[in-house]
Amino acid sequence: MRPILMKGHERPLTxxxxxxxxxxxxxxxxxxxxxxxxxxxGERLGTYRGHNGAVWCCDVSRDSSRLITGSADxxxxxxxxxxxxxxxxxxxxxxxxxxxxxxxxxxAVITTDYFVDRMAAIHVKRIAEDPEDQVSDSVLVLQCPDxxxxxxxxxxxxxxxxxxxxxxxxxxxxxDTETGKLLxxxxxxxxxxxxxxxxxxxxxxxxxxxxxxxxxxxxxxxxWDMRTLTLIxxxxxxxxxxxxxxxxxxxxxxxxxxxxxxxxxTTDHRAxxxxxxxxxxxxxxxxxxxxxxxxxxxxxxxxxxxKSFSSGGEDGYVRLHHFDSDYFNIKx
Amino acid sequence: MxxxxxxxxxxxxxxxIDEEEDDFDFLLPPKQMIGPDQxxxxxxxxxxxxxxxxxxxxTTTTRVQKRALTKQAVERRSWNKFGDAANEEAGSxxxxxxxxxxxxxxxxxxxxxxxxxxxSGDSMSQLGKPGAVLMVxxxxxxxxxxxxxxxxxxxxxxxxxxxxxxxxxxxxxxxTGTGKAAYVPPSMxxxxxxxxxxxxxxxxxxxxxxxxxxxxxxxxxxxxxxxFRPFGSVTRCHVAIDQKTSMSRGFGFVNFVSREDAQRAINxxxxxxxxxxxxxxxxxxxxxx
Numbered sequence: 132m133r134p135i136l137m138k139g140h141e142r143p144l145t146x147x148x149x150x151x152x153x154x155x156x157x158x159x160x161x162x163x164x165x166x167x168x169x170x171x172x173g174e175r176l177g178t179y180r181g182h183n184g185a186v187w188c189c190d191v192s193r194d195s196s197r198l199i200t201g202s203a204d205x206x207x208x209x210x211x212x213x214x215x216x217x218x219x220x221x222x223x224x225x226x227x228x229x230x231x232x233x234x235x236x237x238x239a240v241i242t243t244d245y246f247v248d249r250m251a252a253i254h255v256k257r258i259a260e261d262p263e264d265q266v267s268d269s270v271l272v273l274q275c276p277d278x279x280x281x282x283x284x285x286x287x288x289x290x291x292x293x294x295x296x297x298x299x300x301x302x303x304x305x306x307d308t309e310t311g312k313l314l315x316x317x318x319x320x321x322x323x324x325x326x327x328x329x330x331x332x333x334x335x336x337x338x339x340x341x342x343x344x345x346x347x348x349x350x351x352x353x354x355w356d357m358r359t360l361t362l363i364x365x366x367x368x369x370x371x372x373x374x375x376x377x378x379x380x381x382x383x384x385x386x387x388x389x390x391x392x393x394x395x396x397t398t399d400h401r402a403x404x405x406x407x408x409x410x411x412x413x414x415x416x417x418x419x420x421x422x423x424x425x426x427x428x429x430x431x432x433x434x435x436x437x438k439s440f441s442s443g444g445e446d447g448y449v450r451l452h453h454f455d456s457d458y459f460n461i462k463x
Numbered sequence: 464m465x466x467x468x469x470x471x472x473x474x475x476x477x478x479x480i481d482e483e484e485d486d487f488d489f490l491l492p493p494k495q496m497i498g499p500d501q502x503x504x505x506x507x508x509x510x511x512x513x514x515x516x517x518x519x520x521x522t523t524t525t526r527v528q529k530r531a532l533t534k535q536a537v538e539r540r541s542w543n544k545f546g547d548a549a550n551e552e553a554g555s556x557x558x559x560x561x562x563x564x565x566x567x568x569x570x571x572x573x574x575x576x577x578x579x580x581x582x583s584g585d586s587m588s589q590l591g592k593p594g595a596v597l598m599v600x601x602x603x604x605x606x607x608x609x610x611x612x613x614x615x616x617x618x619x620x621x622x623x624x625x626x627x628x629x630x631x632x633x634x635x636x637x638x639t640g641t642g643k644a645a646y647v648p649p650s651m652x653x654x655x656x657x658x659x660x661x662x663x664x665x666x667x668x669x670x671x672x673x674x675x676x677x678x679x680x681x682x683x684x685x686x687x688x689x690x691f692r693p694f695g696s697v698t699r700c701h702v703a704i705d706q707k708t709s710m711s712r713g714f715g716f717v718n719f720v721s722r723e724d725a726q727r728a729i730n731x732x733x734x735x736x737x738x739x740x741x742x743x744x745x746x747x748x749x750x751x752x
Contacts, residue, residue, distance in 0.1 A: 134561045154536040164547065169540075171530065173558040178546030195535065215545035409567060419569040423561070450561075456501055458567060 132458075134423060135173035137449040139166045144443025146188045147432035150195040155212075156432070156441060157198065158449050161185035165200050167212065170434060170441075173451045179210050181217045188229045188284075192236040197258070199239055201227035207241045209262065218262035224249045229284045232258070233291045238270065240294055242282040250278025253285045253296055255308070271311050275300065284330040286339070297327040297341055305360055315360040328372060334379040334435070338363060342372030342386060366410045368417075373429045380437020381459070382412040387428030387442055407431060407442050418461060423450055491518065503527045602649050671719040672747035673728055678702065679738040680710040690737065691717045695724025716747055 140160035148157045149170060156170040165186050167176045184204030191198050191212065198210040203226040209219040221227075225246030232239050239258050245251040255271040275282060275296065282298035293314065294306045301323045305315040317323075323343040331340045366384060374387040387407045405427055406420035426445030433440045439453040491510040499505045504526050513519045532540075544551060551557075601611040675687065687700040702715035719725040725746075733744040 132565060133563075134565055135558060136561055137558050139557050152533050152536045154532060154539060166546075168558075175544075175548045175551070175555075175557050176542060177544050177548045180546050195539070213539075213542055213545075406568075417570045419567045421565060421567050423563075423565050452565070455566075461567075 132452050132455045134421075135451040137168060137173045137175070137451065138447060139168070139175055139178075139449070140164070140447045142185070142447060143426070143445040144430045144447065144449060145186065147430040147441055147443050147449065148189055148191060149432050149434050149441075150191045151193050151435060152195065153435040155191070155195060156449075156451070157189050157191060158430075158443060159186040159189050159200065160443070160447065162447075163202070163204075165189055165198070165210075167215075168449070168451075170439070170451070171453075173449075177215045179208075179215050179217070181208060181210075181220075182206070184226065187227065188231075190230050190232045190239070192232055194236075197232075197236065199230045199232060199241075199258075201230040201241055203227075205243075205246075207239075209258070209265065211262075219265040219267075221254075221256060221267050223254070225251075228281060229286075231286045233287045235291070238287075238291065240285050240287060242285045242296065242298075244281050245279045250274055251280060251282050251298070252278070253282060253294065253306070255294070271308070273306050273311055275302075275304065281326075283326070283328055286330060286332055289336040295330070295339065297330050299326040301325060301327060301343070303327065303341060303360065317360060317362075321362045325371075329375045331375045331377050333377055340375045340377055340384060342375040342388075344371035364412065364415050366415055366417075368408055373427060374431040374442075376431035376433045376440065377412070378433050378437050378440075379435055381461075383418065384410045384412045385431050385433070385440065386410065387431045387444075389427030389445075405444060407440075421452060424448065499527050671722050671725045673717045673719065673725050674714065674745055674747040675717060675732075676714040676743040676745075677740050678711050678713050678715060678742070679740050680713075682711045682715070682738065684715070687715050687717055690732070691719075691728050694719070694728040694731070696720040 137158075140158065140162050142161035144158060144160045146159040148159075149155065150157070154170050155176070156168045157165060158168065159165045163182045163184060163186060165179045165182075167178070168174065169176055179198065179200065182200065182202040182204055184202045186200050186202045189198060189200040196212055197218070198212050199207060200210065201207045205223050205226055207221040207223070207227045207230055208217055209221075210216065211218055221241065223241075223243045225243045227241050227243050229242045230239060237258055237260075239256050241254045241256060243249070243252050243254065251274070253273040253275075254269045255273075256267070257270050259265045273294070273296070275298070277300050280298055280300040282296050284298070285294055285296040287293075288295055288305065288308075292308055294308055295303065296306065297303045303317045303322065304313055306312065307314050323341065323345070325344040327341050327343045329342040333339060366386065368386055368388060370388040370390055372386050372388045376385045376387075377383070378385070385407050388405075390405065403423050403425055405424040406422040407424075407428055408420045409418040410416065411418055421442075424442065424444035424446055425448070428442050428444050430443035431440065432442075439451065441449055441451045443449045491512070494510070495506075495508040497506040497508070504524060507523045507525070509521045509523070511519050511521060543549075600609055600614045602614040673691075678687075682702055683704075684700050684702050687702060688697060691697050691700065696719065697717055698720055699718040700715065701717075703712040704710070705712050717725075717728070719728065729744050729746065732742055735742045735744070
């Protein structure tokens with residue numbers, strides 16, 4: 132396949148998200164400006180100007196009308212997707228790290244980092260239909276035991292009944308949305324050994340995938356069963372994992388990562404060798420890799436139709452890949 | 464491939480050509496249209512005269528893709544550009560198609576697709592290819608497939624990896640290898656692709672390696688083979704030879720396919736008198752469980 136290279140960001144990419152119809156791609160980077168692209172040809176449609184810090188995460192509503200972004204400038208902003216207009220700003224006392232719309236788009240979960248004397252927390256905000264009515268109060272605020280550890284991702288569980296959070300303290304926690312109680316968390320033997328960097332939900336919300344750095348210089352991540360938090364599969368790579376994605380069409384899992392520190396000087400200097408690794412979801416075996424990035428891969432996203440995927444790297448490039456027909460015939 | 468147009472090559476009488484006419488199109492080869500192939504790529508080759516009167520061949524490659532879009536998606540295609548994109552000209556270079564063709568590089572070719580494909584799937588049978596045995600990759604130990612620098616698992620099996628126990632390992636070897644106990648070969652280190660190395664390891668039989676010491680000077684590989692063959696299939700037997708004197712250095716290694724055979728060989732041949740020396744036969748490394 133011939134990937135489409137999109138160099139709209141001057142700084143490393145942090146997050147990529149497709150809309151539900153699969154025709155729009157949102158990219159977030161450390162350069163303060165989330166960008167909107169067409170997902171078929173990579174043509175840039177627009178940028179959302181307003182943030183003053185690195186944008187860590189974004190989510191788009193189901194009808195692709197609203198975009199929410201979380202940034203290091205201690206705000207999360209609501210935007211009108213079509214015009215690029217800023218609709219509302221949620222102000223926090225610390226940088227926001229992760230945002231996620233609930234099913235139905237009437238709620239959003241936003242995580243904030245530890246900063247000065249504010250502990251890291253998970254906030255739930257109500258999203259009003261009419262931006263004029265939007266208020267900034269939190270419906271619910273959750274805190275992890277170690278408030279100094281970043282919560283890298285927090286997403287809604289099936290039917291918004293739970294919130295799943297994962298972060299630097301290596302523990303995945305499931306919270307009850309109604310009561311705010313901690314329902315479940317991973318224990319040491321089963322959980323990750325290092326900070327969890329990324330989380331991806333399955334299309335039907337039945338399982339999710341987490342990627343993590345690991346002290347043993349071997350990154351593996353596990354696929355968890357959301358309702359009961361059971362480890363189902365583990366995928367091993369040789370590099371710390373920065374981003375994970377699941378194909379909605381085939382049983383494939385993609386991991387994007389960096390390069391292990393010990394390998395930096397010993398591997399050859401061919402450029403474009405950072406790859407997104409494909410694994411068979413059920414067999415846990417590596418299928419292959421798609422090379423091309425000049426820096427570690429920080430973001431991965433699959434198009435909801437499963438026929439293309441995009442990766443964003445430390446090099447500031449977004450690479451959009453449309454699969455060839457042989458991808459769909461891969462046999463292990 | 465369909466050649467679209469046909470033109471009769473008429474002999475043009477130069478005397479009949481009207482000098483003022485610019486249109487010499489009849490001199491050009493016909494337009495070619497190479498229809499959509501399996502990826503939907505269509506090529507149109509057109510010949511023209513450019514401004515300097517030179518014949519120019521223009522190849523246009525297009526991929527024809529049919530996409531089903533929702534109504535809203537279609538509506539979104541007609542949105543105006545906003546933000547930083549509002550001032551863009553049509554020819555901006557933010558978005559470009561890669562010049563390289565990137566493929567999903569398979570980690571190892573699936574059994575049925577390998578060029579040196581074998582019925583048994585045993586990498587040892589790659590020896591059929593001339594020169595194949597000599598091409599050994601230091602990382603994944605596949606013989607005859609690729610050199611170390613071309614190893615598809617380069618980052619996974621970096622030569623600098625620390626030896627560590629691995630959770631996913633199915634075998635119970637802890638740091639075995641041929642030779643020194645402290646050295647852990649890449650395929651056994653933490654981070655190594657054991658599933659790839661698994662079957663290869665068996666064929667290399669690192670864990671079924673037997674060291675034979677106190678060999679006489681003129682013992683060679685075939686002698687060892689003959690001696691150990693009765694105990695089971697031997698994949699490899701090697702005698703350390705001093706290059707200068709061409710004599711055996713007194714020790715060698717025998718790799719068995721099965722562990723039990725190796726164990727029996729050890730039990731039987733340790734202390735065996737061979738060529739007027741008493742052999743010492745043991746596991747090649749500190750005895751693994």
